[in-house]
Amino acid sequence: MQEPCSVLFSLFNLLAHEYGIAKVKEYIPASYRLRRYYLLFGYFGLASWTFSMIFHTRDFNITEKLDYFAAGASVMYGMYYSPIRIFRLDKPDAINGKTGTVLRLWTIVCVSLYLAHIGYLTFVRFDYTYNMAANVVVGIVQNILWTWFSVQRFRKVGRLWAAWPGLIVAWLILAMSLELFDFPPWWGMVDAHALWHLGTVGPTIWWYNFLIKDAQEDLQSVRLKA
Template identity: 70%
Template sequence: MLQPILQFHGKWPFHRFAGMQEPCSVLFSFFNLLAHRDGLSKVRDRIPADYPLRKYYIAFGYIGMASWMFSMIFHTRDFDITEKLDYFAAGASVLYGLYYTPIRIFRLDEKRPPVKPTLLRLWTLVCVFLYAAHVSYLTFWHWDYVYNMAANVAAGVVQNILWSGFSYRTYQKLKKPWAAWPGMIVAWIILAMSLELLDFPPIGGMVDAHSLWHLGTVVPTIWWYNFLVRDAQQESAGERLKA
């Protein structure tokens, strides 16, 4: 008679491969790292050097690669330090997404009106403070999994709402399919995230809901960089026509 697979301290048992504790999560994290590396290359090659938001997208690429690199390390070997690095890097990635979202949507990078540079500096300080407080709380006060998840979900929900609204307004204005991409990508991410709720024993001892969540973010990451490039090229072309 088959016995049910039990979790130990909230974790499923996995079959190791080449020394990796969760091989599929490592592999799918690597796919995400490659998606960010490819996206970073597109940003550098296809977005004009004088486009003001280019530096924010480049930073997004580096933070994304770092996040998935630490994810690979953590899922290869689950130690206290690798877990913390994974969580802090993931938090940085999510918070940076929240950081640059209003900068793009409300164009806080612009010099006019004069209030925008002030708002940008204030928003930067707020985000730096939030991340420092987040890391400090988890490090020096309490390593709280529920809080960490809630903080990341809250930051993700806010930027998803902003991008969905931006996508709707931009599509209504331009009537071009790529303008609707942010809303479609947000929907994809939400569906992929729902895989985390399944939490089933690993199929074949390797494929679990968490690894599938990692796999589910690869395509929207590639898609997202394509949107950033299209959006930047559209704006740059419009500026050239005005000139």
């Protein structure tokens, strides 16, 4: 095992997603339209951290690509489902009762962008700088969206949990900064990248708790209107 701490902390993240998936299944009813998107978020997370563990265990060309591609898929999925929740693209049209055209177009755009990204890295050039830049840009966009949503949601419900997305984004930005301030590994094992992996465990658990709180509040408001 080449990087045991990175493997261990990747495992912690995988377990955090397992915890989150179990909580979503337990506390959000299957009838809630956003539930499937939250579960897919968890499954993308499981795949991403599984390939991360494999890559940090043994660095080969194939394990590196699988790690990068899975991480990119997880980041892109985060970009995909963020507007679906924030702007409720999951809700059916009032006219025909079916999911709107905007959601279908958004799905096509996100899938196409991801396939183009993977195609470039596979068939043109495996460019580390480009890959990092692409993931950072996609991450920044969704962080801005969730921070805006956090402010709007807090104003609407007036409860602290509604501000959690903004606080989680701030935590993730601080954790990501570890990658910028690299240093020689402690004891030959704990480097900045490993600590970045450790720093995402807490926000992941926290994020699932927010999704559940948000869904329950949404369902409660629907029941009150009915």
